[in-house]
Amino acid sequence: MQIQTDELKQAANIYRELLRGYHISHQDHEWYPELSNNQEQYQKLFELLGYQLVCDPRGFYYFLPEETSSVSLNKTAQRFAMIIFILIELYADEGKDSQFILESEYIPRTDFAKIIKNKYQKLLEQVEVFNEQDIESKIFEKLVKFGFASDYMGRGYQMRPPIHRFFDVCLDLHKEAQTKSKN
Amino acid sequence: MIEPKKVLRILLNRWDIIAQLFDQIADSSITLQELHHLVVSLIPQSEQSDVSNIIDSLQNVDILVPVANNPNRFEINVVIMEFVGYLKNEHRLGLSEEIEAYLKHLELLANKIAQAVQAGESIELVKSARELDLRMREVIKKLQHDEKALEGIAEQAKMANKQIPLRQRYAEVISSWDEYLEPMVEMIDLKGVFDRTVRVVENQLQNIIHKMDVVGVLIDELEIVRQAQARMMAMEKVAQHTLKRGTEILLPLREEVRINNSITQGASLALAIIRKQGINDLKVETRVPLLAQSHKNLVGSSAGIEKYIYGLHHFEPTLNRFPARHSDRKSPDKVITFNQVKRQVIKSLPIADIMTWLIENYAMVSTDNIIEWFAMLTRGDRFQKQRLTRRDYLTKTHRISLRSYQIFGKIYANSNR
Numbered sequence: 001m002q003i004q005t006d007e008l009k010q011a012a013n014i015y016r017e018l019l020r021g022y023h024i025s026h027q028d029h030e031w032y033p034e035l036s037n038n039q040e041q042y043q044k045l046f047e048l049l050g051y052q053l054v055c056d057p058r059g060f061y062y063f064l065p066e067e068t069s070s071v072s073l074n075k076t077a078q079r080f081a082m083i084i085f086i087l088i089e090l091y092a093d094e095g096k097d098s099q100f101i102l103e104s105e106y107i108p109r110t111d112f113a114k115i116i117k118n119k120y121q122k123l124l125e126q127v128e129v130f131n132e133q134d135i136e137s138k139i140f141e142k143l144v145k146f147g148f149a150s151d152y153m154g155r156g157y158q159m160r161p162p163i164h165r166f167f168d169v170c171l172d173l174h175k176e177a178q179t180k181s182k183n
Numbered sequence: 184m185i186e187p188k189k190v191l192r193i194l195l196n197r198w199d200i201i202a203q204l205f206d207q208i209a210d211s212s213i214t215l216q217e218l219h220h221l222v223v224s225l226i227p228q229s230e231q232s233d234v235s236n237i238i239d240s241l242q243n244v245d246i247l248v249p250v251a252n253n254p255n256r257f258e259i260n261v262v263i264m265e266f267v268g269y270l271k272n273e274h275r276l277g278l279s280e281e282i283e284a285y286l287k288h289l290e291l292l293a294n295k296i297a298q299a300v301q302a303g304e305s306i307e308l309v310k311s312a313r314e315l316d317l318r319m320r321e322v323i324k325k326l327q328h329d330e331k332a333l334e335g336i337a338e339q340a341k342m343a344n345k346q347i348p349l350r351q352r353y354a355e356v357i358s359s360w361d362e363y364l365e366p367m368v369e370m371i372d373l374k375g376v377f378d379r380t381v382r383v384v385e386n387q388l389q390n391i392i393h394k395m396d397v398v399g400v401l402i403d404e405l406e407i408v409r410q411a412q413a414r415m416m417a418m419e420k421v422a423q424h425t426l427k428r429g430t431e432i433l434l435p436l437r438e439e440v441r442i443n444n445s446i447t448q449g450a451s452l453a454l455a456i457i458r459k460q461g462i463n464d465l466k467v468e469t470r471v472p473l474l475a476q477s478h479k480n481l482v483g484s485s486a487g488i489e490k491y492i493y494g495l496h497h498f499e500p501t502l503n504r505f506p507a508r509h510s511d512r513k514s515p516d517k518v519i520t521f522n523q524v525k526r527q528v529i530k531s532l533p534i535a536d537i538m539t540w541l542i543e544n545y546a547m548v549s550t551d552n553i554i555e556w557f558a559m560l561t562r563g564d565r566f567q568k569q570r571l572t573r574r575d576y577l578t579k580t581h582r583i584s585l586r587s588y589q590i591f592g593k594i595y596a597n598s599n600r
Contacts, residue, residue: 177448
């Protein structure tokens with residue numbers, strides 16, 4: 001397959017973003033259309049550079065790190081996972097459709113207090129998050145940095161499609177538990 | 184006996200009220216007082232006597248009938264409700280058992296036709312064949328009605344308030360799947376009751392037609408039996424279509440509920456594991472690996488160190504034969520000194536672009552050397568030169584961006600340098 005470089009006008013920017021762990025989704029108007037229109041070309045190009053571009057059918061792209069290279073991002077991934085699990089449970093306990101809120105609504109900053117005052121305080125301490133400020137700076141700002149969330153008019157944060165990577169963890173755990181109980 | 188035209192006239196004249204009643208009390212009943220308020224709200228300028236007349240007219244033609252054991256409450260007559268539902272294109276999902284009951288009846292009627300042919304009873308044959316055809320039309324109507332009802336259920340579920348949990352929003356979807364569609368799949372599936380009955384009746388009708396056609400028994404009634412046979416095929420087709428469509432409508436929503444439930448339960452499981460065993464036990468980093476640029480190729484990162492040590496551990500030297508004294512091999516490239524380069528430059532003067540000249544003439548030399556020679560050649564006033572605009576130069580291994588020089592000639596006064 002020949003790579004048509006003329007069509008990859010944003011290649012440098014896309015490469016730079018993906019390389020820093022950013023997840024490109026449809027809200028990224030500058031890059032997403034070009035990536036999705038030239039998906040195969042980009043996959044090939046990045047493969048030549050030694051990176052595996054994951055094209056998730058739910059509408060986002062990211063570089064899959066080599067098996068051992070993510071070790072130092074352990075804490076970040078743990079914090080992200082922790083907040084997603086907490087929000088799913090918190091909203092479900094409030095009788096809301098948590099998946100819908102995480103996919104289509106936004107998480108108001110006022111909910112940070114709810115999270116920290118709720119039964120989740122001890123859990124958050126495991127990832128060195130002790131107060132509302134930590135939730136913002138250590139988690140949500142980082143979620144934005146990695147393309148998992150974006151600021152919602154200064155009122156809170158709206159999750160983006162890559163959040164499905166954490167939903168997949170929930171689905172896997174549920175499946176594992178079901179398999180275990182069957183055995 | 185109520186005059187049909189009278190019922191139709193009331194339905195026509197009071198359609199707004201009847202449609203409103205259908206929307207509000209299809210599943211319940213209404214008191215006279217509530218009915219009064221409803222009529223007033225729909226016709227605000229009406230006199231007290233007009234309102235009473237309207238209510239009376241609805242009762243007189245049995246559009247509204249008293250609830251059993253409670254004469255103070257009224258409900259819509261079931262027949263009217265079905266008709267209004269049909270006109271409003273609002274269908275209620277029936278029961279899969281109803282279809283099963285119809286199927287048993289179809290088998291019975293096919294037997295009756297066979298017996299009538301056997302006995303040569305024309306009247307009985309026509310009566311049973313017509314009834315068989317009618318029953319099949321009813322099955323077709325019911326299946327089409329159920330398909331519309333399923334569409335309505337799915338639509339309602341999608342439009343419901345999204346703040347409430349999906350399981351509640353889709354409750355009717357789930358029950359329709361469990362109580363209607365799944366039994367229907369079993370019924371219509373190969374070797375199911377529907378399939379078996381259709382085959383039995385189809386064979387029976389085929390035998391009857393053969394007998395009538397070949398032997399000539401009751402030949403005048405052949406057409407009506409053929410019509411029943413054609414209807415049977417149409418019914419089978421509609422049933423399969425309804426099933427396919429119903430599955431198409433409900434399956435994605437059911438799947439959505441399943442995934443939604445699994446995600447919620449999975450999140451709770453994850454939190455339980457974190458509470459009991461700590462977050463490290465969940466191995467999030469392997470489940471959701473994140474890439475960070477700075478960690479990819481640096482030996483400083485733990486991954487890099489691992490790779491480096493792995494590389495060292497598995498290092499295997501490659502053997503290179505030492506060149507023999509009189510070998511035909513070319514001797515390794517001689518070391519090129521700056522003075523040699525300078526002499527070549529002087530020989531080649533004038534040079535349009537010294538950097539390009541260096542790269543072209545010393546292609547096998549390392550980029551470091553080329554840059555060093557470029558710096559030495561252009562430093563000071565060794566040559567008459569002019570600065571060029573910045574551009575990129577490609578060596579064998581690097582891309583360099585710099586402002587090169589055009590060299591016109593040597594300045595002999597400074598040649599000692």
